[in-house]
Amino acid sequence: MNRRMQAVALSAAIMAIGLGPLAAQTYPVKTVTLVTHSSPGGGSDVFLRELAKYLAPELGVDVVVDNVSGGSGAKAMAHMAAQPADGSVFYATTPTFIYTSLLSKPEKTYKDLEPLVNVFEDPEVIYTAASSPVQTIEDAIKGAKEQRVSWGAANPNSLERQALEQLKKVAGVDVGIVSYEGGGDMMLNVLNGTLQIGVGEIQEIRSQLDSGEVRLVASLGDERLANYPDVPTAKESGYDVSVRKFRGLAGPKGLPADVIAIWEKAIPALLENPEYKKAYSEASLLPDFVPHAEYGPFIDTFAAETESYLKEAGITEQ
Amino acid sequence: MPPLSRDLIGGATALLLAAAYLALAVQIRSSARDDAIGAAGLPKILGVAMLALALVLLLRTGLAWLRAGRALAAPAEGGQAVPARRQILRASGLVAIGILYLLIVPHVGYLPAITLLILAVAAYQGATPSWRLAGISIAGALVLWLFFGLLLGIPMPGGAIAHWF
Amino acid sequence: METLAEVGAQLLSWQLLLAAFIGVAWGVVGGALPGISPSISMALLLPFTYALEPTPAIVLLAAVYVGAEYGGSIPAILIRTPGTNAAAATVIDGYEMNLQGKAGLALGISLYSGVIGSLFGLLVLMLLSEPLAKVALAFTPPAYFGLGVLGLSIVASLSGESLLKGFMACLLGLMVATIGTDPVTGGNRFTFGYPDLLGGVAPILIMVGLFALTELFAQAAIPGEGNRVRSSPRIRLPDWPLARRLIPSQLIGCVLGSFEGVTPGGGGTVAAFISYNEARRWSRHKEEFGKGSPEGVAAPETANNVVAETALVPLLSFGVPGSNSAAVLMGGFLIHGLLPGPMLFQRSADVVYGLYAGLFAASLFQLAVAFVILPTCIWLVNRPKPYLTAFIYALVFSGVYSINHSLFDLGVVLIAGVVGLFMRLLRFPILPTVLGVVLGFMIESNYRRSLVLSGDSHMIFLTDPIALGLLIFSAIVVLGSLARHVYDRNRKPAGPAAAVKEG
Known part of the structure; x- marks a missing residue:
């Protein structure tokens, strides 16, 4: 049995025990496009394609990945800001899009997007x-x-x-x-x-x-890694250094509440999917679900910290 | 173009370029993370080197001119069949077509724009305007669109027309 | 021997052969379209590999790489447009042969050399992976700096009539390479607020502008057909005397390609240019170089196909992609749950053997694919000039747009074309500019990286044996070409610039 068939069989099994698609709330659009600034085969691209595989049955929609590379994410942000806010298009967030917003001050920045939820931490x-x-x-x-x-x-x-x-x-x-x-x-x-x-x-x-x-x-996280329990964190060793490389999703401004609600249910359920869990644990990704209400402030805090760091280092203007 | 005036123009252009580049290079922000060379280090070296070489070229040309003033009046080299001014004039037409393409393609979309580009360039280069020319332009554009848009799946600029379909 | 047996067994799989064939065909076409680089051709196929079994998927992608490196030479020869970065050196003599009506032979030589390069590279990959991996590991930033300087050292011999103008042209290229994010501090340089410039100006944009558009612009003033020579639409593989003459240049390409391929960041472009230069140095027909020398096509085309194979050494040995193309291939591995690197052989030896087998098949399939598509390509370039010019212009604009889906890039190419025209009118050589653009970033970033490592002591370039060796070699190359310049000048003192038609 090949990988894909396994996935199909598995999602069928999940459906049978009732953890599957949230049939009660049908998703408003038929196709969800996930946009990344990374080129095919790059970090975010692999993350999205893996996610798409499990997301499609979960949401009951087709999920496609679109690579809008160029300008270290500036182009993808401009692309996103012009998309309809109906839940059909989302962007894979990583610290890169904050960096690009702050460093090159493109027309559209992270402020023109609405953070949806966070999914993983890449330790x-x-x-x-x-x-x-x-x-x-x-x-x-x-x-x-x-x-x-x-x-x-x-x-x-x-x-x-x-x-x-x-x-x-x-x-x-x-x-x-x-x-x-x-x-x-x-x-x-x-x-x-x-x-x-x-x-x-x-x-x-x-x-x-x-x-x-x-x-x-x-x-360099706040807690030890489950896969490597013997490795201490920097904080434990007495050096107050901690970073959190987040991997989440953001949409155009003004996402409807029902779409947000569906995602807030779907992502935690997805993270529990045993097949997916196996795949992402192997890649040492830590599930790090952050709901919509907290994700916006999280991104803002992250951006503010990065901004002050870049100013301190003299990379951007005071 | 005679060799001496050629080098004179080349040297002067390089001098201007070097000066502009240097002016921008000194404005590069210095950063707390700078190494000994710094972000502006190499650009400054390049700018100064260009400035120096441009001066050498100008000086060399000037000396040669003093030594043999007649050289300036010497006939153009045989290798160049077409005078430079005519070359530039003809080429600027092609460049203008290219710029026009850049301006219209976001509005009308890839297929019409590239058809017009082929049509315009071919006509400019001496193809007689005829139905045949129009046909070839459309066929050429379709082939390109088949390759890039359909086979390779590149999202070519859609433009306003794409919304009608 | 065990390796060979395992690889042989894999060759019986029709799925694998099919994947290799489709990959090569796709690669040749992608490589032949200006702007569509090997990595873009591969990336475009990547989504289709998800549904495949791991081995055919990997073979498909690797075969694209092989095909694309060959395909890049087709427009280089026919329309003076390097289809890929690494084909830039092929333009010099390949296009010249085309102008002499020998396009069929030039394409035959590049095909024949490409196949030889691919097979040699594969052999190196299978048998010498381990020692070559050690070479790659020994390359530290000072060594990369040395490698970059070596690449730049051939500027003097590519400068044509005037060394001074050659150096100025090279400086222009180096200036273009400083655009973008600073490699050490991360600050912006010369970006003028355009996010498109953050990542720097892609060398392919400059190459397409300087070579292809400049040629179109310069030809615009020549009315009608000019003195164009039509080529017979038949590909001619070299006959035995010629094949024998090509052997030294191909050997040079093989050896240099092997080393350049395993050093991440070095890549095919540098390998091709250095091989071109060495082939000229050791050739018995030096005077033909730049005027349509068959060896001038054979050397770079062998080298860049060797690189397409040996670039897999760092990927398979360390899981480190040495080029954009290798990075896409790595994506292919990862998506199938395979982790390239030291554990790959232990865990999935069958995939590795399958990859070797696929590469072998792909190398030979290049012949079949070329014989199908080349006559069409030659037929196309024999069309009346107005149509040809129009089609090349449209092709360049379409291909360049495909790189980043960016109209901004088209503007950059257009500017490069205009600059190239003026450089040609003012008799500045453009090859040094191309080299400067290709190597500038590598030289600067590794120079400064080295100084950060050593705490600002330049001794690091003398204490690193590889760096020292490369720098000494560069010095020899520079002195050699300077000596030749002086020698040439003394021999014909009256010679007012024997018009070097390379510009």
Whole structure:
């Protein structure tokens, strides 16, 4: 039986026990388009396509994924702001769209969209090469005080970079923070010892984690990761650094209340779907449902924090 | 165009470009995250290098001109069959058609706009206006639309006309 | 040997062969359309692979990559438009051969070299993955800086009549490359508030503008058919004497392509240009380069097809995609629940063997696909000039729009075309500009990254053995071409610029 048939069979089984489509509330449109700024095969794209597979039977609609790439999300935001607010189009939110809004000040920003709900947290971790002497953050800081070391972040403007800058500040060390054009390039530099530690998403280093070539040093969330219970959080180790890479959805402004209600029921139900749970747990995504009422303020707070960070660093105007 | 005036124009343009680029480069915001080179570092180096090379080119041309004033009056090289002014004039027509395409395509949509583009360029390049030309333009546009729109599934600009369907 | 047996067994699967064929055909067509890069061709097929079994899905995508790298040479030769970045070096001699009425032969050489490159690259991928992965791992930022400088070092030999103008043209390219997000601080540079410029100007836009549109604009003033030579719509594979003559340049392409492919970020464009330059250096017919040399087509076309295979080394060994195309392929793996990287061989060896088998089939299928579509392409470019010009213009505008679905990009291409025309009229060479655009970001980001690593000490470029080696090699290349310039000038002191028709 192939994967797709499994999924179909499974959703049929779920329907039978009554957890399936919310038959009581029919969705107002037949096709839901999920827009992402990432190109096919990229992080958000894979997230959406996986989500779409399970979402379609849950909502009882067709779900298609549309890649509106270009301008680091600026184009996707402009596209979204012009769409009807009837529940037919949603955008995959990640910290990127906040960064782009703040950095390039496009015509349409995150403020022109209405956050719907959050779905996942993509946990960020600090890792190092298996052969490195660094076992804990403490070791890394100590090493940094003894000689010049460098830490790596995937991109110059990213949550990873922000986390490292925070760590540098709270630990009071002077290290070089090197950014790359993607998590993969950076990982090679952690593996060959150019970088003492790197920060990235579990997804990017999963293969090396499994083969034991890299070792996790700390996680950067508020709680330990279920898949890696032995890895302490940075906070536990005494360094007040915490970031939350969110993955959620947003729509055009003025989403109708009934659409929001359906999503608020559908997403938690989806996160409990055993087949989906298996898929996303393997990818080390943490279910992180945030209802509509809280998601807007969450995004605003996140944006305000990022804005002050960018101003402090002198990236944007005071 | 004689070689000397060619280099004179080239050098002067490069000089202006370098100056404009440098003026923008010094305005690049310095940041707390700056490294030793900084975001403005390389642009400044490039701007200065361009400025210097442009001056060398101008100087070299000036010296050559002093040495042999007659060179300026020398006939154009044989390699260039068409005078530069005519080349620029003819080319600007093509560029204008391109700009027109950019202006109309968001409104009328891909298929009509690209048909008009083919029609206009072919006519401009000397195809006799005829039903045959119109037919070829439409056929060419359809082939392109089949490839890009249908086969590759690229969302080509729709325009107002697309809403009628 | 075990590998070969496993791969051979996979070749019996008709699903796999079908996937490889469709992939190659799609790739050749996509690669031949200007603007549609290998990665876009692959991304367009990605959604269709969800429904497939993992092995055919991966083979389909990888075959597109192989086909696209070959396909890029078709418009490069026929209409002076590199279909892909990596075909830019093919334009130089390929288009020149076309002007001499030898389009069929040029296409035959690029096909033949592409197949050889693909097969060689596959062999390297199967047998030398492990040592090459070590090479990739040893590449640190200073080494990448060295690699970028090496690429730039051939500017002097691509400059044509005037070194000074060549360097100025190169500076222009480097300036364009500084547009976008700063690689270290993340601040904006020269973006003028356009979000389209945040990610920088894509090199393909500049290439299509400088090569294709400039040619159209320059041709606009030549009335009627000019002195155009029609090509016979038959592809000619090289005969034995010619094939023998091509061997050294193909060997150069194979070796350089293998190394460039495994270094993420290096990529096919640099491999093609360096191979072109080395092929000229070692050729017995140096004088033909730039004037329609068959070796000038063979070297870059071999190299970029080798790269299409060896670029999979970092992906399969580390799960790190070394190029946009490899990133899409990685998406294909992930969507099927496969994780490229060190555990892939242990967990899903059959998929890897299937991929090898598919790549082998795809390499050979290039021949079949080419023989079907090439006559049509040659027929098309033999149409009356007004129609041809109009169609190329429309094709360029359609293809470029497809990259980002952006009219802004069309504007950039148009500007590049106008700049190219003036550069041609003022006798500035455009190849150095292209190299500057391709390499600027890589050189700057790795230079500054290195200095962050070393705490602002330039010693890091001398203590890193790979960086040091590459920089010394670059110095040799620069000195060599300078020496040749001086030598040439002394030999014919009266020569007022033997019009280099490359511009």
